[in-house]
Amino acid sequence: MPELPEVETIANALRCGGRGGPALLGRCICRGCLMWPRTLAEPAPAEFETRIGGQAIRDINRRGKFLIFRLQADSMLVHLRMSGDLLVEPQTAPIAPHHRLVLDLDGELRLAFNDPRKFGRVWLVADPQRILAELGPEPLDPALSANQFYERLQRTHRQLKPLLLDQTFIAGLGNIYTDEALHLAGLHPLHNSHHLDRTQAAGLLASIRTVLEEGIQRQGASIDWVYRGGDFQNYFRVYQRTGQPCPVCGTTVERIVIGQRGTHFCRVCQPAPKGE
Secondary structure: OOOOOHHHHHHHHHHHOOOEEOOOOOOOEEEEOOHHHHHEOOOOOOEEOOOOOOOOOOOOOOOEEEEEEEEEEOOOEEEEEOOOOEEEEOOOOOOOOOOEEEEEEEEEEEEEEEOOOOEEEEEEEEOOOOHHHOOOOOEEEEEEEEOHHHHHOOOOOOOHHHHHHHOOOOOOOOOHHHHHHHHOOOOOOOOOOOHHHHHHHHEEEEEEHHHHHHHHHHHOOOOOOOOOOOOOOOOOOOOOOOOOOOOOOOOOOOEEEOOOOEEEEEEOOOOOOOOO
């Protein structure tokens, strides 16, 4: 699933131009065509196609793993889930087999939501906060201080790996960047959040920011057959490196399952918590 750096990369490309397509800001949506009804979370398909036609794209940004298209009257939210992607292509291009929603734009362009596994979702809403309100803070937001992060950790009694994956605790992290951040911070994924001291909490927040910023700089990680263009996968510390040497100490990277999620770590750099 695309995580914060991948979604940020897509938002930047759509906003400013990139990934083989032009910038979309200011372009008008001439019409929308829904090809897989369940892609649309709300409103009803007929209302969606009526409302979205004629609206110009004012801005494109990100909140957590959501893409947010600020239109004239509404906001269109897109969650890519497991296999979704947004493609800018000429209107003359054939409709690909996995296109679930297409928006015809002025300039004879098309914005297509391609989603082979059909898990992605789109919302057209007047107030995006109604969908986004439950998300936790943005990890790269300077307003999130180390002290605030420590206090949030103290209020929960959960293992670090599933906690950091919880979008209501902190928004945007997934399996890749959680494993990478925990390794950089030297914390075991089973460590209980409320047992971290202030120094450990500050180190974890700094590590989260470091791996996310590097991921954005490298345009995300291209490890699936869907997301393309990034090269952060060439710089992984532990993720998907089971059986390979830890880049810090040389110990073999291990994989365990926590909360039904494959988790990669180094038992030397990330010692198991004692007495928890």
